[in-house]
Amino acid sequence: MGSPAPxxxxxxxxSRSENDTLRIARSFAQRLRPGDVIAFYGELGAGKTEFVKxxxxxxxxxxxxxxxxxxxxxxxxxxxxxxxHVVLYHVDLYRVKSxxxxxxxxxxxxMATPDxxxxxxWSENADNYLATVPHYTVSIEFSPESETARIIRIAHVQxxxxx
Ligand SMILES: Nc1ncnc2c1ncn2[C@@H]1O[C@H](COP(=O)(O)OP(=O)(O)OP(=O)(O)O)[C@@H](O)[C@H]1O
Ligand SMILES: [Mg+2]
Numbered sequence: 001m002g003s004p005a006p007x008x009x010x011x012x013x014x015s016r017s018e019n020d021t022l023r024i025a026r027s028f029a030q031r032l033r034p035g036d037v038i039a040f041y042g043e044l045g046a047g048k049t050e051f052v053k054x055x056x057x058x059x060x061x062x063x064x065x066x067x068x069x070x071x072x073x074x075x076x077x078x079x080x081x082x083x084x085h086v087v088l089y090h091v092d093l094y095r096v097k098s099x100x101x102x103x104x105x106x107x108x109x110x111m112a113t114p115d116x117x118x119x120x121x122w123s124e125n126a127d128n129y130l131a132t133v134p135h136y137t138v139s140i141e142f143s144p145e146s147e148t149a150r151i152i153r154i155a156h157v158q159x160x161x162x163x
Pocket of ligand 2: 092121
């Protein structure tokens with residue numbers, strides 16, 4: 001028999017500019033449905049917020065999408081191409097490390113809203129929660145090719161079942 005199938009296919013894209021990242025994000029956003037969670041990974045300045053902006057462009061969000069580093073959770077209202085409204089949460093956990101911090105910012109309540117799309121930067125800081133829900137991961141890495149080149153990897157992960 002062949003080797004076991006990989007648990008999840010990883011898509012890989014090369015972005016050579018901010019606009020490439022926006023385009024890749026808009027294209028990715030086509031598959032999103034109400035309730036989906038997207039966990040972002042990548043160093044400071046990698047382009048996580050830029051990718052979130054692209055998702056928000058797809059959903060025709062009119063508010064200015066900016067880094068929620070100080071507000072921690074931003075809420076936007078957008079719409080699907082068919083006009084159906086959708087709430088998008090943009091969470092930045094850069095400074096939010098402990099379970100107490102997470103509770104304080106209302107992370108659990110935010111993630112529990114069933115029909116919203118949740119986008120989480122610095123999602124390493126919510127590993128315990130993310131291990132319990134299916135979600136997309138978007139990992140952005142600096143590429144040595146040039147200052148504006150990035151490698152973007154997208155996967156979908158399922159919670160590990162514990163018996
Ligand atoms: N290919 C690219 N994709 C995305 N951003 C790029 C690219 N090339 C250059 N940039 C620039 O890199 C910066 C990315 O900033 P952004 O705020 O998106 O990073 P971030 O990963 O959210 O960082 P932080 O961890 O501070 O939140 C922007 O200034 C953007 O113009
Ligand atoms: Mg950011």
